[in-house]
Amino acid sequence: MATKYKRAGSGNWSADASWSTTSGGAADTVKPTAADDVKLDASSGALTIDETATCRSLDCTGYTGTFTHNNFILTIGDATAGAGNIALKFVAGMTYTKNFATGSAFSFISTSATVQTVDFAGKDTGNVTFNASSNGSWQFTGAHTCSATATVTLTKGTLDINGQTVSWGLFNCANSNVKSITFGAANVTITGSNANVFIGGNSTDTTQSIAASTITLTGANVTICGSYSTKFAFGTVIFSGGGTMATANGTGSTTSFVNLTVNGTAVKTDNFSLSTTLVVTGVLTLAGNSATNRLLVKSDAVGSERQFTNTGATMTWSNVDFQDITLSTAFNASAITGLSGDCGGNINITFTTAATQTWSGTSGGNWSANAWTSRVPLPQDDVLINAAFSGSQTVTADMPRLGKSINWTGATGTPTWSLSSTTNTVYGSITLISGMTMAQDRNLVLSGRGSFTLTSAGNQFPNTGGSGITLSAPGGTYTLQDALYTGGNLTISIGGFVTNGFNVTCLTFIGSGSGTRTITLGGSTVNITSTSTATVVNNGTTTGLTFSGESSTFIIANASTNVRTFALGGLTYGTISYVVSGSTGAMTLQGSGTIRILNFSDVSNARTLNFSAGSTVTILNSFNVQGSAGKLMTVGSLTAASHTLSKASGVVSCRHLSISYSIATGGANWYAGAGSTDGGNNSGWIFADAPLVSSGGNSGLMGMRGLNNLNMI
Amino acid sequence: MSDQIFIQHRFTVEKDGHVLNDAIVLPKSEYEALQPEEIEVMKTERLDNFVVALTAPKEAVKETNEEIVANIDADLASIEEQKTTLLAMKAEAILAAEVGIKPKSVN
Numbered sequence: 001m002a003t004k005y006k007r008a009g010s011g012n013w014s015a016d017a018s019w020s021t022t023s024g025g026a027a028d029t030v031k032p033t034a035a036d037d038v039k040l041d042a043s044s045g046a047l048t049i050d051e052t053a054t055c056r057s058l059d060c061t062g063y064t065g066t067f068t069h070n071n072f073i074l075t076i077g078d079a080t081a082g083a084g085n086i087a088l089k090f091v092a093g094m095t096y097t098k099n100f101a102t103g104s105a106f107s108f109i110s111t112s113a114t115v116q117t118v119d120f121a122g123k124d125t126g127n128v129t130f131n132a133s134s135n136g137s138w139q140f141t142g143a144h145t146c147s148a149t150a151t152v153t154l155t156k157g158t159l160d161i162n163g164q165t166v167s168w169g170l171f172n173c174a175n176s177n178v179k180s181i182t183f184g185a186a187n188v189t190i191t192g193s194n195a196n197v198f199i200g201g202n203s204t205d206t207t208q209s210i211a212a213s214t215i216t217l218t219g220a221n222v223t224i225c226g227s228y229s230t231k232f233a234f235g236t237v238i239f240s241g242g243g244t245m246a247t248a249n250g251t252g253s254t255t256s257f258v259n260l261t262v263n264g265t266a267v268k269t270d271n272f273s274l275s276t277t278l279v280v281t282g283v284l285t286l287a288g289n290s291a292t293n294r295l296l297v298k299s300d301a302v303g304s305e306r307q308f309t310n311t312g313a314t315m316t317w318s319n320v321d322f323q324d325i326t327l328s329t330a331f332n333a334s335a336i337t338g339l340s341g342d343c344g345g346n347i348n349i350t351f352t353t354a355a356t357q358t359w360s361g362t363s364g365g366n367w368s369a370n371a372w373t374s375r376v377p378l379p380q381d382d383v384l385i386n387a388a389f390s391g392s393q394t395v396t397a398d399m400p401r402l403g404k405s406i407n408w409t410g411a412t413g414t415p416t417w418s419l420s421s422t423t424n425t426v427y428g429s430i431t432l433i434s435g436m437t438m439a440q441d442r443n444l445v446l447s448g449r450g451s452f453t454l455t456s457a458g459n460q461f462p463n464t465g466g467s468g469i470t471l472s473a474p475g476g477t478y479t480l481q482d483a484l485y486t487g488g489n490l491t492i493s494i495g496g497f498v499t500n501g502f503n504v505t506c507l508t509f510i511g512s513g514s515g516t517r518t519i520t521l522g523g524s525t526v527n528i529t530s531t532s533t534a535t536v537v538n539n540g541t542t543t544g545l546t547f548s549g550e551s552s553t554f555i556i557a558n559a560s561t562n563v564r565t566f567a568l569g570g571l572t573y574g575t576i577s578y579v580v581s582g583s584t585g586a587m588t589l590q591g592s593g594t595i596r597i598l599n600f601s602d603v604s605n606a607r608t609l610n611f612s613a614g615s616t617v618t619i620l621n622s623f624n625v626q627g628s629a630g631k632l633m634t635v636g637s638l639t640a641a642s643h644t645l646s647k648a649s650g651v652v653s654c655r656h657l658s659i660s661y662s663i664a665t666g667g668a669n670w671y672a673g674a675g676s677t678d679g680g681n682n683s684g685w686i687f688a689d690a691p692l693v694s695s696g697g698n699s700g701l702m703g704m705r706g707l708n709n710l711n712m713i
Numbered sequence: 714m715s716d717q718i719f720i721q722h723r724f725t726v727e728k729d730g731h732v733l734n735d736a737i738v739l740p741k742s743e744y745e746a747l748q749p750e751e752i753e754v755m756k757t758e759r760l761d762n763f764v765v766a767l768t769a770p771k772e773a774v775k776e777t778n779e780e781i782v783a784n785i786d787a788d789l790a791s792i793e794e795q796k797t798t799l800l801a802m803k804a805e806a807i808l809a810a811e812v813g814i815k816p817k818s819v820n
Binding site: 410431457481482483485501505524557558 | 717721723732733735736737738740755758759762763766767768
C-alpha cells in the first residue's frame with residue numbers, strides 16, 4: 001500500500017511515468033493499484049483515465065488541474081478505508097471532464113466497515129456504482145451531478161446521501177443484496193426520462209431512510225419504484241416532467257409519501273398512473289397545467305381500482321380528471337380550479353356536476369378553444385354540435401377526452417370533424433349525421449361505462465396513419481345503429497360490442513386480449529380490408545371473451561400477394577370467405593376453431609390455405625375449398641406436421657387441390673377429386689371424385705357430385 | 714339535452730356481390746319529411762361508398778404515432794451518445810498529439 005501522486009505535466013493513468021511517491025516528485029513508481037491512495041494536489045498536472053483504473057482512494061485536495069475521464073471505470077476501494085476515511089474527494093478548483101455520459105464511471109467497492117466519504121464537489125460524472133461484496137459504507141459530503149442517462153446504483157452496502165444536493169439520471173437499488181440507503185434531508189433531482197428512473201430493491205433486503213428528502217423527477221414519461229416490492233417511504237416527491245408519470249410496485253406492496261406532487265405540463269396528454277395503493281399523509285397535489293392542459297390520474301389497468309390512502313392528508317387539486325381511482329377519505333372536487341373530470345370507475349370523489357355543452361358559433365376551430373355553453377366539455381358532459389356552420393368548417397378534436405355522448409344531430413353546412421390531433425376518448429355515444437365529413441389519423445377510444453350507441457350515418461372513420469377504433473369500456477356496451485366503417489383496426493379490448501346485424505368494415509379485427517369483453521356479431525358481415533402480411537382477424541387469446549359469431553360472416557375483401565392470418569381462437573364462426581378474384585396471397589387459419597361454411601376459391605389464380613400444425617378445424621356445413629384447372633389451391637400446414645379437418649357427416653367434394661399434412665376425419669367423406677394431388681402425409685382424404693348422387697325421379701339420373709358443392713358462394 | 718325520437722330505417726342492398734346491411738337513422742321529423750325516392754338515393758349513396766371503401770384497401774401500419782415519436786426520441790438520445798463518444802475520441806486524439814502518444818482506439 002502506498003500513496004501515489006500525479007506528477008506535474010499531463011499524463012495518463014496507465015503510464016508509470018505519471019506517478020511519484022512524493023508530491024511534485026520524480027517518476028519513481030508504477031501506476032496505482034487497488035491498495036494505493038491516489039492524490040492529485042497543487043503540484044499535479046493534467047491526468048487522463050485511459051484504461052480501467054483502480055485505487056484505494058482518490059483525493060484531489062488542492063488540485064487545480066484537469067482530470068479527464070474517458071470510457072473506463074475507475075474502481076475505488078479495497079478491504080481497508082482510504083487515507084483519512086476518504087474514498088473520493090473532488091474540489092471546486094479542479095476541472096473534471098467526463099468524455100462519456102455513462103461510461104466515464106466510478107465503482108466503489110471497499111469492504112471496509114468504516115464510513116468513507118465521497119465528495120464529487122458538484123462535478124458531473126458518468127455512472128456511479130456502490131457495490132461492496134461485504135460491509136461497504138459511504139457518505140456523501142458534497143453535491144453530485146450526473147447526466148440524464150447516467151445511473152447511480154447501490155448494489156450492496158450502505159449509502160448515505162447525507163442531506164446533500166444531487167442530480168442523477170436514474171437511481172437503482174433493485175436487487176436482492178442487503179443494502180441500506182439514507183437520504184437525510186437531501187434534495188435529489190432525477191433527470192432521466194422515458195424509463196423507470198427510481199428503482200427499489202426487495203423490502204426484506206433494503207433498509208431505507210428517505211422520508212426527510214425531496215425527490216424531484218424532471219424527465220418525461222418516468223416511472224418510480226420499479227418491479228420489486230420495496231415499500232418506499234418517501235418524503236416529498238415531485239413529478240414535473242410530464243408525459244406518462246407512474247408508480248410501479250410488486251403485487252401487494254404499498255408506497256407512501258409525506259407529500260406527493262404531480263404537476264402537469266403545457267400539453268393535453270399528461271397522466272399519472274397508479275399500479276398499487278399510494279399512501280399520502282401530508283399533501284397530495286394533483287395539478288394540471290390549465291383547464292385545457294389537464295392532468296389525468298388513472299389506474300394502470302382500465303377498470304381495475306387503484307387507491308390513494310389519503311387519511312388526514314390535504315388535497316390540493318386543479319385541472320384534473322380521474323379514472324378508476326378510489327380515495328380512502330372522500331373529497332369534494334366539484335369546485336376545484338379548472339374543475340374535475342370523471343372518466344369512470346372512481347370512488348369517494350365528488351366531481352363537477354355534468355352539464356351539456358353546445359358548440360358555440362358557426363365557425364369551426366379547436367375543441368379546446370370553443371366557448372361552448374360554459375366550459376370545454378369534461379368527460380361527464382354530453383356534447384351537442386348542432387350549429388349552422390358556414391362553409392368548409394372543421395371542428396378539430398384537440399382534447400384527449402372529448403366528453404360523454406357526442407351528438408351532431410342538427411348541424412348543417414357540411415362540417416368536418418377532425419380526429420387528427422391526439423388520441424380521442426369518448427365516454428358515451430357518438431351520433432354522426434350524413435351531412436358531415438370525417439378526418440382522422442388518431443385512435444378513437446370508446447370508453448362509456450353504460451349502454452351506448454354508435455351511429456355513423458354513412459360516415460367513414462378514415463383512420464389513416466395506423467389509427468383505429470378501440471373499445472375500452474369496462475361494464476359498458478356499444479351497439480351499432482347502422483353500418484360501421486373504419487379504415488383502421490377495430491379493437492375490442494374491454495366491454496361489449498354489438499353489431500346489431502349491421503355491416504362492419506375494418507382494416508383488421510382484433511378481439512384477442514384478456515379484458516372482460518363481449519363480441520356479439522349476430523348475422524353481421526365483417527369485411528376485412530387489410531392487404532398486409534398480418535393477422536387480420538385476431539381472436540387468438542380469448543381470456544375474458546364471450547363471443548357470439550355463429551351466424552356471422554367474415555370476408556377477406558381485397559386481393560393481395562401477402563399472407564393474411566385469421567386467428568380462430570377456438571371460437572365458432574358462421575362463414576369465412578376468401579374468394580376475391582386475383583388474389584395470390586395465402587390465408588392461414590391459425591389455431592383450432594369451428595366454422596359453419598368455409599369458402600376459399602378463385603377462378604383466376606392459385607393460392608394457399610394453411611392451417612396450424614396440431615390444430616383441429618371443425619366444419620359444420622360446407623368446406624368450399626376449390627381450385628380450377630391449372631390453378632391448384634394448396635391446402636397444408638404451416639409447419640411439417642399435420643392439421644385436422646373434421647366434419648361430422650356428409651360429403652366434402654373438392655377439386656384441383658394440392659393437399660399435404662392434412663387429416664380429414666369426423667365422419668364425413670372427404671374427396672379431393674379431379675386435378676387434385678396428394679402432397680403427402682395425409683390421411684382420410686380420398687383422392688378421387690365424389691360419387692354421383694341420384695336425384696331420383698322417373699326421368700333418369702340427374703347427377704350431383706356430393707352435397708357440398710351446392711354451397712358455392 | 715331534450716329527448717328526441719329517431720327513426721331507424723334498416724335496409725339491405727347489394728352491388729357486384731357486395732352486400733351492405735345498414736340503416737338510415739334520422740330524427741322523426743327529418744325522416745318523415747323525406748320522399749321515398751330521396752331515401753333510395755341515400756341507400757344508393759351508402760352502397761356506392763361502401764363498395765368504393767372495400768375496393769380501395771389501406772395497409773395496416775403496426776406502429777402507433779406515439780410509438781413512432783418514442784422511437785425517434787430514442788434515436789435522438791442515441792445520437793447524443795454517439796456525439797459524446799466522437800467528441801471524446803477527438804479530445805483524446807488531440808491530447809495524444811500533444812504528448813506524443815501513438816493513437817489508441819477508444820472503446
